[in-house]
Amino acid sequence: MDHAPHLGAHSTTSTRVVDVLVPVALNQTYSYRVPRGMELVAGDVVGVALGPREVLAVVWGENANPDPRLHNRLKDVAEKLDVPPLKGELRSLVDWVANYTLSSRGMVLRMCLRMGEHLGPERVRLGVRLVGAPPQRMTPARRRVVAVLSDHLLHGKSETAHEAGVSTGVIDGLVDEGTLTTEPMPNAPPPSPPDPSYAQPEFSREQRTAVDTMRALAASGSFHVALLDGVTGSGKTEVYFEAVAEIIRRRKQALILMPEIALTGQFLDRFSQRFGVRPIEWHSELTPRTRARNWAAISAGDAPVVVGARSALFLPYANLGLIVVDEEHDQSYKQDDGVHYHARDMAVVRGHIAKIPVVLASATPSVETEVNARKNRYQRVVLPRRFGGATMPHIEAIDLRREAPPRGRFISPHLAQEIQNAIERREQALLFLNRRGYAPLTLCRACGHRFACTICDAWLVDHRFRQRLVCHHCGFSMPRPHICPHCAAEESLVAVGPGVERLQEEAASLFPNARTMVLSSDLITSIETMRSELNEIAQGRVDIIIGTQLVAKGHHFPRLNLVGVVDADLGLGNGDPRAAERTWQLLNQVIGRAGRDQGRGVGYMQTHQPEHPVMKALIACDREAFYASEIEARERTGYPPFGRLASLIISAGDRATAEGYARKLAGSAPREEQVLLLGPAEAPLAVIKGRYRFRLLLKSARGFDLSDYLRHWLAVAPKTTGNLKLEVDVDPQSFL
Ligand code: ADP
Ligand code: ZN
DSSP, X not given: OOOOOBOSOSOSSSOOEEEEEOSSSOOSOEEEEOOTTOOOBTTOEEEEEETTEEXXXXXXXXXXXXXXXXXXXXXXXXXXXXXXXXOHHHHHHHHXXXXXXXXXXXXXXXXXXXXXXXXXXXXXXXXXXXXXXXXXXOOHHHHHHHHHTTXXXXXXXXXXXXXXXXXXXXXXXXXXXXXXXXXXXXXXXXXXXXXTTSOOOOOOHHHHHHHHHHHHHHHHOSOEEEEXXXXXXXXXXXXXXXXXXXXXXXXXXXXXXXXXXXXXXXXXHHHHHHHSSOOEEESTTOOHXXXXXXXXXXXXXXXXXXXXXXXXXXXXXXXEEEEEEETTTOGGGBOOSSSOOBHHHHHHHHHHHHTOXXXXXXXXXXXXXXXXXXXXXXXXXXXXXXXXXXXXXXEEEEETTTSOOOTTOXXXXXXXXXXXXXXXXXOEEEEEOOOOSXXXXXXXXXXXXXXXXXXXXXXXXXXXXXXXXEOTTTOOEEEOOSBOTTTOXXXXXXXXXXXXXXXXXXXXXXXXXXXXXXXOGGGOOSHHHHHHHHHHHHTTOOSEEEESGGGGSSOOOXXXXXXXXXXXXXXXXXXXXXXXXXXXXXXXXXXXXXXXXXXXXXXXXXXXXXXXXXXXXXXXXXXHHHHHHHHXXXXXXXXXXXXXXXXXXXXXXXXXXXXXXXXHHHHTOOOOTTEEEEEEEEEEEEEETTEEEEEXXXXXXXXXXXXXXXXXXXXHSOOOOTTOEEEEEESOSOOO
16 A cells, blocks of 8 residues: 555644546646545545546645635535546656647546546445335336346346436436335455466576576566567467566566556466466457446455556556567557557556556567667566477568459459368468458549548448448448439449458459458457357467458467458558558468468568568568668667657648638747647548648657657647647657
């Protein structure tokens, strides 16, 4: 527990006043009086009246000198919640992140308080039971409730309402009528804690060195960052589990951050094979009840290990001792709406504030992390080889200029032959294409009309499974018409280019006896369905997997030995400063799915530019060549981590307003030698949801405080009025 001092002296006769932070889009705190008899410390979660409502808030500090004239007008803190106070380290993190990202402190605090509607472990949950005769007045809603409760057992009240599709008011009505009773629900027994000695594997000699370092790191109990740098399949997970085990033994908490999509059953199963139980999870799909229970367990210190998506970084751990960021290079760690933060970077910040070790794991570290390791700011822990004698996949380019697929097809004869061979060997093949849907563009053969979104600057993507043309930016969709809306020609529409659905069609015609499965985020309705589909694949019930980047992350398919990258050039050359890095990471990850068990993996990359440095580095498996050339380029151009970037994104309902404001904003920038201001320029995605977008890019030296500069600038900049919107993105990952 935190040793938060009790705030203020109680000697004076006047009432204490505290400043509280409310989890809404506000930066400032508000003052409230502390009613006599209420014990409050900094970090306590309280309820306060704000306007007409009572809202949740957190005591941020003592107001030592409240203005006596205001004093009598202040309201009292209404209630104190029965949860442990947010520790100083978490409050500091909130202040730090808000300051760095230029978000309001309230919005950052909100990420710490996502415990759902149910607060606190002690709050008694009410259940309902069917006891009496049916009510006098029966309605369809009441009938459904009675049906749900027909077993006469105790059911959760809100679950019953949910199941019957009624409001809880309907249930209250039935309680008043005597048809139902309410009784407290017995608390679910706490899950048994993970056992650090449950099933420790035998480590190889190379792994043992890394394991020793991991254990020492966890035992050190001080701030220290290690890069666990090992090829795919080298045992990084098994190795960082040893750091986690050490933390459990020391009765502290460990947080494992993962890209949301990698939080699969496979990972949770591996965890329980090692520690005997599943860990506590934290991601967007938890039910409110589980969310509340997990939040309470985490803040009470009853959750030794938490595995979560990026938002788990802001939970109120009672005794956090270690943060692991798995797949640290993953793009999804950056949140691009609300608070624009990068969870990997903020994990390092939290580690620094809390004085605890941080492990970053990746087979393809971000250039930032790689540079930190080269400069010895991070300790590099290397696993150079795959575990158990499996070798790295062999990578070959298929030069599309010489071995083109037939017209209207996307799988070259060479790749098709290799897939055929794999199927005959009863192995699996993966066709990778980072494009959802059937085709990225639909046009009319008669008049050339192209289907575009009416409110975005984007083509409509043909989705055959859903039978609609869909905008990937705003979600707009329409049925695929039979007649061209422009020239009224019939049956004249053609699909241009491939998406995964179209590849499946091609695979089915090339390999009529093979079982195919498409894995793409729009076809996956929940983490649960994805878990079961991945399981099907792992069990070998699929011959050809066709997937978007969803399949690239962390999965282990024992019978998969061939990966075909349908369009290796897709991510290159779109003007994104991170295009080379992303392509390198993505293709390494996806080809790394091959040959993890038997070590006969091979990756084929269909490309028009086999001589591109990224392709060459991939083919030669030359990690060093890639990082050397990329680091050199960043250094030369002053891009991160050798310089700093921030984006300002201006949008409005019409183009002239957005552009006009962007120009005025640029004109108001304080002069500063160390800052280069680029733009305003129309954004590559010029219109989204009917909003016209312009961008400004700021570039500064590495040591310059760009956040501070932005704060001073925005204080004097012309205000946004009407429907103008200004978003600030420090350390942008996306430049669209
Ligand atoms: P990475 O995270 O580096 O891709 P994993 O930790 O997933 O690698 O390991 C790859 C495979 O090898 C997994 O199936 C894992 O269980 C197995 N493995 C790794 N190290 C060991 C070990 N020491 N003993 C047994 N199996 C291991
Ligand atoms: Zn759109």
